[in-house]
Structures are given as structure tokens and as C-alpha cells.
Amino acid sequence: MDHLQRYREIVPDFDGFLSILDRPLPASVRINTLKTSKSSLLDRLDRSGVAYTCLNWYPLGLRLSVQRPGKMTEHLLGHIHIQEEVSMVPPIVLDPRPGDRVLDLCAAPGSKTTQISQETENRGLVIANEPSLARITSLRSNCERLGAINVAITRYDGRRFPHQQFDRVLVDAPCSSEGMARKDPKVLERCSLKRSLDLQVLQIELLKRAVQLTRSGGVIVYSTCTYAPEENEAVVDNVLGEYRDRGTVCLEATSVPGLKGSPGLTEWNGKEFCDELKHTARYYPHQNDTGGFFVAKLVKK
């Protein structure tokens, strides 16, 4: 927890933030419309007496009153996918359409990949890239269980993904995962400024490559589940800086109606970021009773 003290000045209601970290996350799932419909799924839950609450900011997100949703028949059938609520945000911001060519550069275990596939209604192409062979197993398993049939899986180093042009690219980057502390408090033990700065090098290269792989007029979403500005605003600021002279990449407002968030930082530890960074979004656990996330939406002109 000591590590989080560095965020005292930037997190609104810092004490509320710290106190919610001791509480477990609510069980949340996404309804998979590739295999069922919202009304059929809710009918099933009603018949089996499972209480649920619909998220007010995403019609396909549900909180369930069950301890282990992974044991439910609906999970085996691929009608639901267990997914932390705020992890549903990046694909919403990416907003893929049926027929789009989409790249998910850091895909495993595939929660966001399959959400993208569902948004494209299995039409178009979703390339799910994952460099780790071990993590491809879970990625494949989730795609198959959920019936995401327009997903093809590759295993490149994302920094050197072969040249292609995509309509939309998601970079859900490897990060220090501070925002997952409610799920696993041990993540904080591994966090340090040095670790964030090491990750930043990789994150900048991944985001740069993503911009190169996006067609003119396309969208890039950069997200992490961490609070460290070194891994968030500093990464986006660096990549924007590469294109500043040409003015070919800009930030668009990241907001999901009904979901509370804070604007991205324009200054951290004496370093100023481009003013546009206020268009990015930070989601803190105590704002919506979720995990933590950072999301930025870049548009290539």
C-alpha cells in the first residue's frame, strides 16, 4: 500500500480510494451476444434464481450475486464471460463496427478481443496478437468458447508486428497492474518507479507501432490497468510528440456516459504533458466500485 502514497495528490478522495482496496471486487460478467441475446440470458438467470444488476453504462455488463460464475452452465456454453467491469471500457472506446479490420496488439487472455469480436458481430477481421505461447492457450480457449469466429491469432513481438493497415488498433499494454490490487493485493509488492520506467520503454514502442499500423482516419486505443503516470500519460505524450510537427495524430475525449472517471494528468512530478492529455480518462476503484484503469483514444488524421 505504501507505494500508492505517491498518488495522494492526484487521486480524488484518496482515503476513500485506499479503503476500497480492502474490499473484493464484485463478480461481473459480459453477456456474449455471439451466442445468446441479453433477453434470453436474463430469462435464464431469472429462472435459475440468480440475482443480477445491469451496469448503467454498458448494456452487456452484469454484476452477479454468485460466488463462482465460472461454474455456471452459461459460462460453459459461452453465453457469459467473466470480465472485470472497467476492463470492458477500452473496447467500448475503440468502438469497432461490423466489417472493420481490427488489431488487438496485446491480446491474451482475450476478454477485450472477444468483446471486439462481439461488437463486429463476427463480421470483418480481428487479429489477436500475443507474443507469449503460454498465454495463447487461454486466448484460444476464450475465443473458441465464446464463438469468436472472426478472430485469428498471431504471435509476434508487438513492437515488430508486420506492416498492415487496420481500421482500429487496441494496445492494452503490459503494465504494473496497480489497478488489479483488489483482485490480487500482491501486485503492489512488485510495483516501483523503476519497474514503471522499464515498462514505459516497451509501452512507447508498442504504441508507436500501433500508430504505424493504423490507416489514415483510424483509431488507436491505449489502455493499462495501472495508475502510474509514467505508464499512462507519459507514454501517450511521448508518442504524440513524435507526430506533433506533422499534426497527424490527436487525442479524442474518452468518456463513457454513466461511468465516473477523472481526466488524465497534464502534469506529474514537475513534468508537463501536452494539454490534450486531459482528454484521456482515469478510472479509480472507489468511483464505480471496480478495478483501476487508464484509457486514451488517439485518432490518426
Added chain:
Amino acid sequence: MSPSLSRNRTAFEPEDRSRVAGLWQERFGIPAQVFDSFSFYRRAQNVWAFSDTALPKLSYEAIGLRMMNFKEEPWKPTSCALQVFGRHATKNAVHLNREQSGIFFAGKSQVLEANIEPGYVVVFYNGDVLGCGLYSHGKLISQLPKERRISGDAEMDI
């Protein structure tokens, strides 16, 4: 292993749609047009089903979902493919009751009287396809992969 061999091992080749559709029609009575909006690829002994979309030239680990394998005779459909295509089956399908479906979910075998041919069958419960079963000598043997059994565990995924 030489690099070229390694590449060959992972190369996907287009597979003829009518051949796949013919096999599924013959075994399960699924109309060929169910497969019209899909393309098929083969790698080694496996056939994969994919949305009918052009694929860029990349090296792939997986394309869509694994549909069937030809490792042994007869060919075997995967549970995930049956969950997608199996609801159109008009033969070699069994409908389980609640108790029987529990045995199937647990990955076990059970004695079952059914008017079906021996071999792989589509297993239904309550209108949903659960997956693939093997019917042999009056027994239904669950073919659900371990990670799909209900006794398995699932982690919260972020």
C-alpha cells in the same frame, strides 16, 4: 528441425467448404448452407472454421475455431464447433435430462438408450448444445475438454 519445416508445420491451407459441409451433413444432417458464410482452413490433422473474410499474409497460431480433427477414424468434431453448428443437427443428437447433463458436464460416461448410430454425437440439454459425446456400446462418454467441465475453475479475467 529446420526453419522451413517449422514453418510448414504451422501453415494453414484453405480447405474445401463443400467437403467439410458434406461430412457434417452426412453425420449430423446439418444442411450445407449453414456453412455458407464460413471459410475453412486445414493445418496438420485439424480443420478450422473462420468468418468468410480475406486473411492478410501473416503467420498464424490459430484461425477462428477448431472444428474437427482427422487424427483417427472416424473424424471428431470439437465441442466448441458443435456449440456453434450443432443446433442444426437432425440426426445423431441426444437430449439429456438434468441429472444426465450433470454427468456429462462432469466429463463422465453413462449408460444411455438412444436411437442413434455409434460414434460422435451432438449432446443437448434444455435446448442448448453442451458439446460432443461419444456413443459406444450403449454408453454416452462425455468428450468435453477438461477446461470446459463444470467441475473446472475459472478465474476473474481483467
